[in-house]
Every structure is written in C-alpha cells, then in structure tokens.
Amino acid sequence: MKTLRIGSGAGYSGDRIEPAVELAEKGELDYLVFECLAERTIALAQQARLSDPEAGFDPLLSERMRRVLPFVGRGREAGQRRLRLISNMGAANPLAAAREVRRIAVELGLHGLKVAAVTGDDVLAVLKASPEQVLDNGATIASLGDRLISANAYLGAQGIVEALKADADVVITGRVADPSLFLAPQLFEFGWAEDDWTRLGRGTLIGHLLECAGQITGGYFADPGVKEVPNLARLGFPLAEVDAEGRAVISKVAGSGGRIDTATCTEQMMYEVHDPAAYLTPDVTADFSGVSFSVVEANEVRAEGADGRARPQTLKVSVGYLDGWIGEGQISYGGPGALARAQLARDVVLERLQLTGVVFDDVRAELIGVDALHGAALGSRTAAEPWEVRLRVAARCADKAEAVRIGNEVETLYTNGPYGGGGATKGVRQVVAVASLLMPRDAIRAQVHLEDAS
Amino acid sequence: MSTVKLRELAHSRTGDKGDTSNISVIAFKPEDYPRLLEALTVERVAEHFAELLGDDAPRVLRYELPKVHGLNFVLPGILKGGVTRSLALDAHGKALGAALLDIDV
Incomplete structure (x- = not known):
C-alpha cells in the first residue's frame, strides 16, 4: 500500500534549521513542511512590506532554502520518493518569497524547479470596504482607522493542492491554517474527497501533531527527575508515515536526539486545543476525542482514532x-x-x-x-x-x-x-x-x- | 490514599489562543486517571488560578479524554489581553501548566 512520508521542518519562524536539513537528507521524505506563522507574524511582516515592497516574508526563508533546496526532487529519476517543500513562510508577501526561492534555486544551479505561490488570504481591502464589521474584541474596523495594518483569512488546504496538481516542487503560502499545510499533500496524493470528513479529520490530526516540529519529539517536555529526554541539544524533528486511510506512525531520523512516545504525542495532541471533539479548521471540524497512541517500537508511535465532521461555513480572519x-x-x-x-x-x-x-x-x-x-x-x-x-x-x-x-x-x-x-x-x-x-x-x-x- | 503533588502523577502542557489558555493534564499511568477525574474539578483548578483569573473571567471548562488518560482545562480570560497586548512577562502563559502540577491530589 502506498504511504506518504511528511516531515516537519520548523515549528515557528525562528526555529532551528539543522534538524530540517537532517530530515531532508535522511528522512526519505515526500514532503517537508515549514510552519512559520504565529498569530501576529503577518501583521509584523506587513509593516516590513510597507517600507519595502519586496519584503514581508520570513527572515529565515533564504537560509532555509539554501540548505534544503539541494535535496528537492532528488529521488525523482531513481523512482524513489521525490522531496517537495510546503511552507507559509510567504507571510505578508508570498509572491516576493516565491521569487526569492527561484533566485536561490538558480544561484544553486538547480534549474527547472517549479515554485508556486498561493495568495488570497489577504482580505484587507475587502474589510476596508465594509468598515462596519465588528471584531471579537467589540471594536469595529472603522474605529481602527489608520491603525489597521493587516487582515488575513486562514485558508485551507485547497490552494496548496492545486499547486501540487500543477507539479510545483516548492509551494509558498501566506496565512494557511497550520494543520492544512500538512493535510494538503495527503489530500493530493490519496485523492480524498473534499467532504470525506473522517479522513480529513485523520489527516488534520497528523498535521496538528507535526505542526510544532520538536514539540512532539521531546522538545518542551524535559523535566529532570520526572521526564527525561535524551540528547535534547540534538533534538530531531518529526515525520509521519501516513497511508491512504489516514493511519499514521510518527517517528524521527534514527540517531537524532529527543524521544517520541505516547506521553510526548498526547501532550502535543492537546496543545492549543479547546474542545477536543471540535477542533475547527478551514477544511474540517476535526474530532480528536477518540484518539489513542501506541508504541510500535522505540521512537515510533502509531496515532489512530481521529474523526471529523463538516467544515465550518466561515473562515477566521486575523x-x-x-x-x-x-x-x-x-x-x-x-x-x-x-x-x-x-x-x-x-x-x-x-x-x-x-x-x-x-x-x-x-x-x-x-x-x-x-x-x-x-x-x-x-x-x-x-x-x-x-x-x-x-x-x-x-x-x-x-x-x-x-x-x-x-x-x-x-x-x-x-x-x-x-x-x-x-x-x-x-x-x-x-x-x-x-x-x-x-x-x-x-x-x-x-x-x-x-x-x-x- | 495519601495526598501527593499532581506532578508525581501527571504531566502537563499549556497552549494559548487569544487571551485563553488551555492546560492539559495527562496521567503517567492510566490507573491514576480516575483519581485525576475526581480531584481536578473545575472548581479546584479555578481556585488554584483565582488570582490570575481575576473576578471577571468566564468559567473554566474541563474536557475528558479517557483514551489518553488526560484532561484538558480551558481558562478563558486568564491571559489578560493575550500575547499581543499583555504586559505580563510570560504573555503566552506558557509556564501556567507547571503551576498546576503543584496542586495536591
């Protein structure tokens, strides 16, 4: 049965780079995903863009690309897994970020690499046209006046899926819901229907487990005397091997530091979740309430039991x-x-x-x-x-x-x-x-x- | 059963969304889960964080996850403006879960 290997190369904008390089080199991956947008990152990036139209993307984009682009598409001719990259490092300027990726590819002598940008999340103009809209803090758009800097909708997986269908090697987005970055390659590779809520829920669980990178491999976990983590300074980042049913095993590159067991997976599963039976994303209302974890072998954990229901009819705009x-x-x-x-x-x-x-x-x-x-x-x-x-x-x-x-x-x-x-x-x-x-x-x-x- | 600190029975992680914090509490051993269910009521947790919640915070919520022997506490309003506006040293409230582990169970 076909499986997909998806790695997580960053859990936030300033994250370490060498664990991502390790995954690209030794993880035998199909996809390496970099999640780099916190709640207000885009607003800060938008400010940068105001003073320079070619700015506004992740400050580590260039260095990350220089280090991992040489591995992209490597296994393609040999009939092995072909590495592709997906990232929201486009922040407030995905088009300029994609141009930068192409520039670096050329600089590295990597010709023929296809780079896609996904836009559409920026709805600032739409909001400005309806200033009577009310924010969750009670203020209207109109009341913000000149202080309003950015408005970005959380997009789902669909734009990335279209870019993958167009054979992009690298997909750069602005605001996309974190787990959707990981759901997209599963939707594309397995051909899941857009309303196959159970599989979308399972794929979303995988995304949620991977999206904070080192937080599932023993990062943010060590508590000496209670919870030990081996070789924390050399923490490896996670990967998931997923099948067409959305069943997955979480692991990391052999020899890297850290630990993956049911405890680290459970902590990450509940991270930033409110009602576990209704984790809202643009793609699905995921249900993690029946999820369980089991150890396959050391540092390999199977995740199962996620489900899903119809997606929300609205999108969150930050x-x-x-x-x-x-x-x-x-x-x-x-x-x-x-x-x-x-x-x-x-x-x-x-x-x-x-x-x-x-x-x-x-x-x-x-x-x-x-x-x-x-x-x-x-x-x-x-x-x-x-x-x-x-x-x-x-x-x-x-x-x-x-x-x-x-x-x-x-x-x-x-x-x-x-x-x-x-x-x-x-x-x-x-x-x-x-x-x-x-x-x-x-x-x-x-x-x-x-x-x-x- | 003698009273012990929660830290001996469970581990925890804190997440933030806006000015709401969620704190997971996960039993190291599945057999301790019923003890957590009984001891860690919404009232106990709200009382533990009373000073930080203040008088006007909405009610604390608790979700049960028996398959992973974990509880998820949601504390709306505890971050007082959230990570972007808060004056707190730890505006994310990342360290809150560690404080909960000092509760007696």
Whole structure:
C-alpha cells in the first residue's frame, strides 16, 4: 500500500534549521513542511512590506532554502520518493518569497524547479470596504482607522493542492491554517474527497501533531527527575508515515536526539486545543476525542482514532492593528534582604509614575523570581527567601514619549532607589495587536501562481 | 490514599489562543486517571488560578479524554489581553501548566 512520508521542518519562524536539513537528507521524505506563522507574524511582516515592497516574508526563508533546496526532487529519476517543500513562510508577501526561492534555486544551479505561490488570504481591502464589521474584541474596523495594518483569512488546504496538481516542487503560502499545510499533500496524493470528513479529520490530526516540529519529539517536555529526554541539544524533528486511510506512525531520523512516545504525542495532541471533539479548521471540524497512541517500537508511535465532521461555513480572519506602546524597565537586587529592597523599589516606581504624571492605560509591576509568572499567592508557596529578585515594570501607553518614561523611572533607581540595585535595562516597543472576525468562506478564494526557475 | 503533588502523577502542557489558555493534564499511568477525574474539578483548578483569573473571567471548562488518560482545562480570560497586548512577562502563559502540577491530589 502506498504511504506518504511528511516531515516537519520548523515549528515557528525562528526555529532551528539543522534538524530540517537532517530530515531532508535522511528522512526519505515526500514532503517537508515549514510552519512559520504565529498569530501576529503577518501583521509584523506587513509593516516590513510597507517600507519595502519586496519584503514581508520570513527572515529565515533564504537560509532555509539554501540548505534544503539541494535535496528537492532528488529521488525523482531513481523512482524513489521525490522531496517537495510546503511552507507559509510567504507571510505578508508570498509572491516576493516565491521569487526569492527561484533566485536561490538558480544561484544553486538547480534549474527547472517549479515554485508556486498561493495568495488570497489577504482580505484587507475587502474589510476596508465594509468598515462596519465588528471584531471579537467589540471594536469595529472603522474605529481602527489608520491603525489597521493587516487582515488575513486562514485558508485551507485547497490552494496548496492545486499547486501540487500543477507539479510545483516548492509551494509558498501566506496565512494557511497550520494543520492544512500538512493535510494538503495527503489530500493530493490519496485523492480524498473534499467532504470525506473522517479522513480529513485523520489527516488534520497528523498535521496538528507535526505542526510544532520538536514539540512532539521531546522538545518542551524535559523535566529532570520526572521526564527525561535524551540528547535534547540534538533534538530531531518529526515525520509521519501516513497511508491512504489516514493511519499514521510518527517517528524521527534514527540517531537524532529527543524521544517520541505516547506521553510526548498526547501532550502535543492537546496543545492549543479547546474542545477536543471540535477542533475547527478551514477544511474540517476535526474530532480528536477518540484518539489513542501506541508504541510500535522505540521512537515510533502509531496515532489512530481521529474523526471529523463538516467544515465550518466561515473562515477566521486575523486582523492586525497598532495599539500604542509598551515601555518597560528592569533592575535586580541580591543578597540578604533582596526581596524587601525589590518590594521597596516597586513601591517607589509606582509612586513616582503618579508623582510625575506619566500617562498610561495599564501598568504591571512584578518581581521576577517571586510573583511574575504565577502571581503572589502561588509565588509564596516556597518558604525560602530568594537570593536574587528582579523588578520588572511595564506599562501600555497611547503615546511613545510616555512609554519611554517607564524605563527611565526604573533606571533612576540606580542612584535614587534602595541599596544595591544592579543590571538595569529599559526599552520601548510598539504594540501590534491582533483581533479576529469570521467571514463567509465563499467570499475568500485561494489563487495559485506558478513559475519555473530557469 | 495519601495526598501527593499532581506532578508525581501527571504531566502537563499549556497552549494559548487569544487571551485563553488551555492546560492539559495527562496521567503517567492510566490507573491514576480516575483519581485525576475526581480531584481536578473545575472548581479546584479555578481556585488554584483565582488570582490570575481575576473576578471577571468566564468559567473554566474541563474536557475528558479517557483514551489518553488526560484532561484538558480551558481558562478563558486568564491571559489578560493575550500575547499581543499583555504586559505580563510570560504573555503566552506558557509556564501556567507547571503551576498546576503543584496542586495536591
């Protein structure tokens, strides 16, 4: 029976590259998929594109392509598995990203490589034409005015399937739902019907398990003394061998670091899932509630039991907008009495922000090592006083100049605050916020653009 | 049955979407799953995170996954603006699951 081997080459934009190269070289893959778009990545990329029309795609695209393109299509003549690449590294500019891939292919002497771009996710113009639309945070599109930067619909697998039908070796997209990047090659290779909800649900489970790369092979898992992971520094990325029924075995390249077992698979299966019986994607309403995992052999786990129901009639649209500035300052205290001095420093900064009339919408002053992650109640569960404590003050301000004053006020603790403060830092950053709304799926169409690298 | 920390019986991972966090709790051994079901009520988990949820957060939800002996807790509103607007050090709430493992069961 024909099987498909799909690897995961990145779990986020800045992910490691050498585990992807290892998969391309030794994974005997049909497809290597790079998932590189977090919630607000496109909004940030859109800002880059505004200042340079050829920018707006993933900053690591060029390096990743230089490293893995030499393996693309390698097994084709020998009748072996022919590697193809799929990625959402196009971000806010898939067409420019595809041009960059072609440029690198030519530079590497790889002629005849077909590169496709999938567009259609960018619905900014559509939204601007109907400014009465309301976001999930209650604001209307109109109220965002000039602060509106991006609006991208989560596309499904269909555009990528069309690109694969056109024989593309590399498919570059903008916003596509993460698991759909992995579902597309299964739809294409196995010829599943668009409403074969059970198989689409199974294929979506595979995508969901693979989409965070190292998070299923023992990354984000190690807890010394409780959960050990061998050779974590050499963590291998995952691959799935899938059959036409959507049954799959998750594994990694032999000899790579990490671990795959039922525990790592279960953690990843539930990651970023709300109702496990209704995981909404543009392609299917996937049902993971009956999924089970079983060990085939060391670092090989079978996943089964996923199902699916009809896909939603709407697509989620992620809207990026500018939302003021965050100013921040930090300073550390250490040795006996460090906690009391850090607490005094916190009180002083908050009083100073009042005294000097800094204008902010919201402020947070926390002690790293004490209450920053989990609050004061949970933070006080440990009896020992910490040897060192770091004060962190952050505030959101409408005005950049006001935000700058937050870090400055923390820095003045050097000469004006409690005894022994050290290592002060300060910064200010523009807030690119993200909200969402739903659009009818008929209003959104994927388009495929294909060219040869000659 | 003596009381132990959840960390001895289960492992956990936290995910985020908008200002909602989901925390999985997975029994190391299938035979401990009923104990998790009984001990980790929605009320217990909400109480554990009361300070972070605040007064106006919507109700915590719990989903049961017996085939993988896991529970999935969904905590709407706990991320206070979500990763893009939050002033928190850990705006994703990535470290929340580790705090849950300190609960007594």
